[in-house]
Amino acid sequence: MDGINLPAMLGGIGLFLLGMTMMTDGLKLAVGPAFSRLLHAWTATRWRGLLFGILATALVQSSTAITVATIGFVNAGLLSLGQSLWVIFGANVGTTFTAWLVAVIGFKFKLDAAALPLIGIGILLRMSGQETRRGAIGGVIGGFGILFLGLGFLQQAFTGGSSLELGTLSGQGIWSLLAFVLAGTLLTILMQASAAVLAIILTLAEAGVLPLNEAAAAVIGANIGTTATALLAAIGATPNARRAALAHVLFNVLTAVVALISLPLLLALIASLLAWLGSGNQPAVGLALFHTLFSVLGVLLMLPLASHLSNFLGQRFRTGEEDICRPHYIDRNVGSVPSLAVDALHREISRLGNIVLDIARRRSSTDGAGPATWPRVNPFPPLSRAILDFVAGVNRHPMPQDTARNLATLLRVHRYYDTCHELCAELGPIHSTLPALAAPDLVDGGRALAAQAALLFERLDPLLPERGLPEAEALTSFELDYHALKAKLLEAGAAGSIPIEQMDEVMSGFSALRRLLEQANKAARTLATLAPVAGSAPVVLENA
Template sequence: MDLGSLLNFAGGIGLFLLGMRLMSDGLKVAAGPALRGLLATATRSSWRGVGSGVLITSLVQSSSAVIFATIGFVNAGLLNLGQAVWVIFGANVGTTLTSWIVALVGFNIDLQALAMPAIAAGMGLWILGKGRRSALGQALVGFGIFFLGLDVLKDSFAGLGDTFEIDGWVRDGAVGIAVFALVGAVLTVLMQSSSATLAVTLTAAAGGVLPLTAAAAMVIGAKVGTTSTALFAVFGATPAAKRAAASHVAFNLVTALVALPALPWILAGSQWLADALGFASQPATILAVFHTMTAWWAWC
């Protein structure tokens, strides 16, 4: 990878993170007190709690933001521990939507044709609108920048697999899987976004840079990396908030401890399921199925 490609890659990550931040912040402002009310009223049962976690995470594209907010609500006494645990589980499931966006939209649609109108319309609302309308415009701009970043990442990895051999960097088997899982976790901690790590991983796999097994290990590592958000949120928190954060850490660590040893078999099942459901048998699609399977299986 030459300097130009490296700078494009870094810029793509920057655009992706900026888009997610604008989209998340805009939607939270637009929702206003409704977000807090939704969490309070939609967590009266375990299924409602999971559903609200999935829905809100899918909308704001940030499980970290939802988990951080949920722990904050527990700390303030607005949610009890039981309600928070189900929302956190739902947030972990909801983050799988990022994988599907990358797999189904990122490689099948002209992303610039999707992004540019969103940015244009969003800026109009952001500048000319007020209150919630302006916040929705900000979210729409973030949506467009999100896809521009994905487009840059896709172009950065295109054709790179023919000239960039990563297979020989690590040993085969358990050691190689563990190394790539660690890379996924470290990237997530550094960028404070599992979605960004997933975008990088899926586009690298689609470009032939990452072997499928290595990419799957990074997906699991990204789940472990998100636990840093919960750990940051508990400083000075109440015992209930600390227990809520501990549930998130336990959920992802148990998922990793079970999924990593069984990774080749889960990955094979994901490929079979992708074919059975009629999805194109591409690396990004297989990884999206893999991510979804591990999230739902761990919750069930």
């Protein structure tokens, strides 16, 4: 490797990756919750979803970020799997913008002259307003400058690249092409950034180190390598996240196979286009055009296959009722985009509320069935723990102030439901001791109060919004009836009509029921201050 300046190459790769990261993070923070609204509004049809995926990826410069956001909406139930596929396909086309950025700007201008002022302006803006939109825009500008500075170092690294020895890989026909596909794939997996690998490939081709056909094979490999991130993200994720990740893999592999088979034809077409445009010998531009052409070709291939692919994926990773203990809307993918994470967390906490209120209804029942009607498995503890872990992960990412406030509100609701769950354990005497009282009026009064609470729990259930929150009069009526029953229990105990131990147990059970109702009311009314949740079905717990 006598022709390579190794320090300049490593530094260039590092600066390029740093610039890409700053641009992506800055744009995600600058756009904020508007990104969620745009994604939801622009995916109503396959063409709008495709266009959104292309434009958003070109803007954010990260197909992974767009894919993760799409998975978040699928998890939240706001997008169908079929809709999400077209955003993912569009993201694969949009990622070709990086190649055009490098080919058209990176090799046509003196990069140092543009990069250094951008870095200076961007860092000053970022330092003047951390965690603000101004600071986010500064991160984008600074990242843009650092990206081009890194590209400049890469160009310097391969200035003498004509003496780079690639004879072991080149000149072996189809085996050379496969070797470069593998090299591009492995480099992308190792670097976890196809943009940086594309920059290296384009630089080598522009310097004359790589023939165009072998450089094109390496571009195909880089496209395959991007699927590694999706596969890693799918480990331990929700079923919909796995389906979206598998869609990404299948699309990229199919596109790569077709591109490799038609490589001579595509390269001939590109050569004709460049000659017709009078562009002359510009390997980097030719590779950027090749990248775009085979990505668009992949989309065209998917037009008749998308519905079949959606049906195929829908049959994969199917879950049974035992998966009720696992989150349905949250995972680490959606957690990386705070504005999406809040929407998914809203749905998951609403589901948690539905579960705990169903447990409360069963445990306060006075029908005498007792534990026979209780859930065979209590999903609350693992689901609650997963929610807290999810919130901890979301807090590691910068977020706008309104998103942070919504996150804090949802965390407060979670605490209310956690208290409800603790109180559920104290409801036992209502179904066990109350029916055994030798005072029919007290038994009837207790059953009426428990039935009244069950109706209120249904009104407070976040997944039964059509019932509407209970009026203040209904809650006041419960409170008055509770105190009336408590007074009768105390009188009966004092008169010796019922044993003191039974009186204490029944009073303890109804006291827990009253406090549980208060916490459920606080949770429901706090949730009502946020946007309503639609499209979530009540959870059905299996009996023992």
